[in-house]
Amino acid sequence: MKRREVMNAEVTPIKTAAETALADAFLRRQAALPGGREIAGLREAAFRRFERSGLPHRRVEEWKYTDLRALMREGKPLAQAPDASAKAAAKSAGAILAGLKAHRIIIVDGCFAPELSATAISGVTVTPFATAVANGEDEFLNSENSDTVLALNTALATDGAVIRVKSGTVVDRPIQLVFVHSAGKATAVFARSHVVVEPGATVTLVESHEGPDKLDYQINTALDLEVGRGAKVDHIKVTCEGDAALHLATLNARVSEAAELRDFTFTLGGAVVRNQLFVTCKGKRAQLSLAGASLLRGRQHADTTLMLDHAVGGSSSRELFKSVLDDESHGVFQGKIVVRPDAQKTDARMMSRALLLSPNAEADNKPELEIFADDVQCGHGATAGALDESLKFYLMARGIPEREAEALLIQSFVGEAIETISHEGVRADLMFAAVRWLRARSA
Amino acid sequence: MLEIKNLQVRVEDRQILNGLDLSVNAGEVHAIMGPNGSGKSTLAHVLAGKPGYEVTSGDVLLDGKDLLALGPDERAAHGVFLAFQYPLEIPGVATMTFLRTAINAQRKQRGEAELSTPEFMKRVRDAAAKLEINQDMLRRGVNVGFSGGEKKRNEILQMALLEPRLAVLDETDSGLDIDALKIVADGVNRLRSPQRSMIVITHYQRLLDYIVPDVVHVLSRGRIVRTGGKELALELEARGYAAYQDEAA
Ligand SMILES: Nc1ncnc2c1ncn2[C@@H]1O[C@H](COP(=O)(O)OP(=O)(O)OP(=O)(O)O)[C@@H](O)[C@H]1O
Ligand SMILES: [Mg+2]
Numbered sequence: 221m222k223r224r225e226v227m228n229a230e231v232t233p234i235k236t237a238a239e240t241a242l243a244d245a246f247l248r249r250q251a252a253l254p255g256g257r258e259i260a261g262l263r264e265a266a267f268r269r270f271e272r273s274g275l276p277h278r279r280v281e282e283w284k285y286t287d288l289r290a291l292m293r294e295g296k297p298l299a300q301a302p303d304a305s306a307k308a309a310a311k312s313a314g315a316i317l318a319g320l321k322a323h324r325i326i327i328v329d330g331c332f333a334p335e336l337s338a339t340a341i342s343g344v345t346v347t348p349f350a351t352a353v354a355n356g357e358d359e360f361l362n363s364e365n366s367d368t369v370l371a372l373n374t375a376l377a378t379d380g381a382v383i384r385v386k387s388g389t390v391v392d393r394p395i396q397l398v399f400v401h402s403a404g405k406a407t408a409v410f411a412r413s414h415v416v417v418e419p420g421a422t423v424t425l426v427e428s429h430e431g432p433d434k435l436d437y438q439i440n441t442a443l444d445l446e447v448g449r450g451a452k453v454d455h456i457k458v459t460c461e462g463d464a465a466l467h468l469a470t471l472n473a474r475v476s477e478a479a480e481l482r483d484f485t486f487t488l489g490g491a492v493v494r495n496q497l498f499v500t501c502k503g504k505r506a507q508l509s510l511a512g513a514s515l516l517r518g519r520q521h522a523d524t525t526l527m528l529d530h531a532v533g534g535s536s537s538r539e540l541f542k543s544v545l546d547d548e549s550h551g552v553f554q555g556k557i558v559v560r561p562d563a564q565k566t567d568a569r570m571m572s573r574a575l576l577l578s579p580n581a582e583a584d585n586k587p588e589l590e591i592f593a594d595d596v597q598c599g600h601g602a603t604a605g606a607l608d609e610s611l612k613f614y615l616m617a618r619g620i621p622e623r624e625a626e627a628l629l630i631q632s633f634v635g636e637a638i639e640t641i642s643h644e645g646v647r648a649d650l651m652f653a654a655v656r657w658l659r660a661r662s663a
Numbered sequence: 664m665l666e667i668k669n670l671q672v673r674v675e676d677r678q679i680l681n682g683l684d685l686s687v688n689a690g691e692v693h694a695i696m697g698p699n700g701s702g703k704s705t706l707a708h709v710l711a712g713k714p715g716y717e718v719t720s721g722d723v724l725l726d727g728k729d730l731l732a733l734g735p736d737e738r739a740a741h742g743v744f745l746a747f748q749y750p751l752e753i754p755g756v757a758t759m760t761f762l763r764t765a766i767n768a769q770r771k772q773r774g775e776a777e778l779s780t781p782e783f784m785k786r787v788r789d790a791a792a793k794l795e796i797n798q799d800m801l802r803r804g805v806n807v808g809f810s811g812g813e814k815k816r817n818e819i820l821q822m823a824l825l826e827p828r829l830a831v832l833d834e835t836d837s838g839l840d841i842d843a844l845k846i847v848a849d850g851v852n853r854l855r856s857p858q859r860s861m862i863v864i865t866h867y868q869r870l871l872d873y874i875v876p877d878v879v880h881v882l883s884r885g886r887i888v889r890t891g892g893k894e895l896a897l898e899l900e901a902r903g904y905a906a907y908q909d910e911a912a
Contacts, residue, residue: 614751617711619739619769632755
């Protein structure tokens with residue numbers, strides 16, 4: 221896997237074409253972005269953060285394997301509000317979860333499309349991000365997270381969904397945020413969403429991201445997720461962007477006492493994909509399952525970077541990330557679990573596995589534990605390897621042809637991760653998507 | 664039916680089979696006995712087409728068909744079945760899915776229609792019941808969490824469902840308690856038929872009390888060094904292999 225070298229060891233912020241374009245875009249668009257004076261101030265501060273550091277590059281530890289400065293060659297013009305035909309086309313989006321009966325909220329080119337969205341959900345309020353910030357809601361933009369990609373999102377976010385699930389509500393069906401990029405426009409989109417699940421509520425939240433092939437559009441999307449006391453949340457993010465797209469996604473999740481968060485990151489599409497998950501376990505007796513699967517081919521690059529902070533003790537978390545890498549694809553997993561001094565009795569286990577289907581594919585696996593408490597149970601493991609030849613022989617000796625035998629083994633490999641999703645319909649749809657991916661490979 | 668002529672096989676530059684000859688007629692059961700490391704499993708693997716074995720000379724014909732030219736999946740479709748000495752675990756592939764995929768893959772290769780779901784379910788249920796394999800085991804990943812004996816019974820279940828022309832059983836009796844041995848032997852005996860040949864590899868005469876062979880061979884240092892009737896197994900039990908190891912040397 222060849223990567224462009226950054227020649228200069230002394231890194232001066234705002235230097236590359238992409239950085240300059242992003243800075244120009246902010247200065248030109250600034251005044252028109254939604255939100256009053258306070259929000260404008262937050263945006264300005266976030267922009268300054270970006271200005272000081274520039275795009276993250278390989279010398280920034282968290283971005284070691286995804287050198288954004290090299291991978292993002294140019295900055296695209298900011299997307300305009302979608303026209304009627306773009307909205308009409310967006311109606312059929314979300315096909316990967318076609319089997320799912322969900323409350324669908326459609327966001328086209330970073331704009332909430334109310335006429336296409338189901339906003340009347342019992343026990344739930346749904347507001348476009350632009351409306352919420354215009355009304356002065358800003359707590360979710362005020363993040364302590366200093367990541368540059370998130371800072372860019374804060375500076376430039378146009379729209380998204382703000383969802384509040386009221387205390388004790390069990391939402392009848394999954395809520396699906398369908399993000400669509402329109403055909404024909406190689407633009408940049410900055411979408412921001414915020415979901416608050418109040419104490420004792422239960423919801424399955426699905427995010428899907430898609431767009432046309434052969435179009436080098438850029439997505440920067442972020443979700444802030446607040447899981448209240450005793451709430452149960454399943455969050456599944458599915459990335460099927462077009463084959464030339466750049467997709468940067470940030471999840472900021474905070475999990476309260478006795479709450480349950482099951483998070484799943486599924487990556488199929490996109491030329492360059494970065495999923496960064498910042499999860500803080502801030503209450504006792506919380507249960508977290510953070511998992512994901514990536515199926516990559518061609519020259520796809522997908523990076524999943526998890527930063528899990530066990531700030532408070534007595535909680536447990538399980539992390540399981542799998543990637544299947546064909547052709548010249550590059551899969552990255554970085555997982556860092558921090559157990560704070562007060563977080564006694566934390567139980568955390570992280571496993572990441574890469575399956576290399578081609579000698580030219582590359583897997584980088586970096587699990588890390590930083591443990592400051594003494595009475596904890598923590599462990600991690602990472603593997604990377606080819607398909608097990610003796611298992612393949614066992615299947616073939618029963619009459620199963622080679623490609624089909626491989627497909628079964630790959631399916632079982634990703635299946636172990638997909639199994640962690642508790643919603644049966646989502647699980648079935650994602651398993652089916654994996655099978656389709658395998659069939660395309662066998663064909 | 665099965666015709667092996669002057670088979671020579673190398674593994675990683677070591678000659679393991681040294682000109683092995685063996686013919687098995689349709690309907691016959693042949694037992695192969697022999698010391699550890701003599702090449703019994705190697706023979707079984709070469710018949711099934713496991714990669715990593717280099718056949719340097721010789722022929723293997725099944726019903727006149729050159730097996731060595733076929734991939735393992737094609738051999739299976741032509742009726743070769745190997746019951747593994749060490750059945751593997753395949754987490755994440757349910758036994759049911761595995762069985763169904765295998766049956767239909769073979770049928771497809773032979774140009775036959777897939778089995779309908781009810782027909783498949785019925786066959787699995789009947790065969791599993793006879794081998795005392797419960798439904799819960801069938802829902803689990805292939806051999807995952809199975810005891811040694813359960814794994815061996817699962818091999819026989821696969822054999823019953825795949826109805827091979829030639830079955831090679833590699834130490835199917837090892838690790839079985841007395842009751843399981845009877846269940847497995849009964850399972851094998853039910854599958855004896857005038858159209859089906861079997862090669863039973865074992866270290867123990869006891870299995871051959873249940874699966875009575877037509878012919879017994881002694882394999883030593885990669886070659887058949889003695890062939891006889893079922894009484895040969897008794898003789899081996901009493902005297903061991905010392906005589907044959909000298910003979911082959
Ligand atoms: N992959 C391999 N690489 C190197 N040597 C091998 C390999 N497979 C088999 N052998 C060697 O070939 C010889 C025959 O092995 P094989 O497993 O066929 O014996 P066996 O008769 O089945 O023995 P047992 O009764 O212990 O099952 C042994 O010496 C073994 O070490
Ligand atoms: Mg053996």
